[in-house]
Amino acid sequence: MPEAPLLADLIVHHRATPGALLPLLHAVQDAFGHIPSEAVPAIAEALNLSRAEVHGVITYYHHFRQWPAGRHVVQVCQAESCQACGSRALTAAAERIFGCALGQTRADGAVTLEAVYCLGLCAQSPAVQVDERLHARVSEAKLARIAQQLGVQEVAA
Numbered sequence: 001m002p003e004a005p006l007l008a009d010l011i012v013h014h015r016a017t018p019g020a021l022l023p024l025l026h027a028v029q030d031a032f033g034h035i036p037s038e039a040v041p042a043i044a045e046a047l048n049l050s051r052a053e054v055h056g057v058i059t060y061y062h063h064f065r066q067w068p069a070g071r072h073v074v075q076v077c078q079a080e081s082c083q084a085c086g087s088r089a090l091t092a093a094a095e096r097i098f099g100c101a102l103g104q105t106r107a108d109g110a111v112t113l114e115a116v117y118c119l120g121l122c123a124q125s126p127a128v129q130v131d132e133r134l135h136a137r138v139s140e141a142k143l144a145r146i147a148q149q150l151g152v153q154e155v156a157a
């Protein structure tokens with residue numbers, strides 16, 4: 001794995017912290033954009049866990065990605081307040097506008113569409129995060145404008 005020295009640094013930095021697994025996984029994803037499968041054995045060994053335990057945590061939390069994301073990551077909040085304010089319909093619109101299903105990356109690699117569970121903008125639901133930027137009270141029209149700003153062409157049905 002070409003990123004092995006960086007992974008080793010992250011492990012050294014986090015391994016002594018109580019409850020190191022989650023902070024370490026966050027650091028690995030921040031560094032690589034996802035958790036490479038090759039990183040799992042090294043993390044497991046360093047933290048004295050089984051590979052299955054590490055894998056279980058990675059797959060349990062929606063935040064963690066096992067594969068590289070597209071050039072842009074669009075996260076549509078699926079938590080309670082946003083659902084009450086129409087996030088299901090907004091998710092369907094996002095799938096159409098960005099041309100991929102929730103949890104998938106568009107064929108051209110432009111966008112990964114993900115679920116997220118509360119962005120802390122509940123009073124201004126429904127909320128969306130695009131890359132590092134939060135968007136409140138997102139309508140279908142606003143989502144289409146965001147797609148335009150990202151230079152993402154709608155995929156013909």
Ligand code: FES
Pocket residue numbers: 077078079080081082083117118119120121122125126127
């Ligand atoms: S429920 Fe969507 S931002 Fe909190």
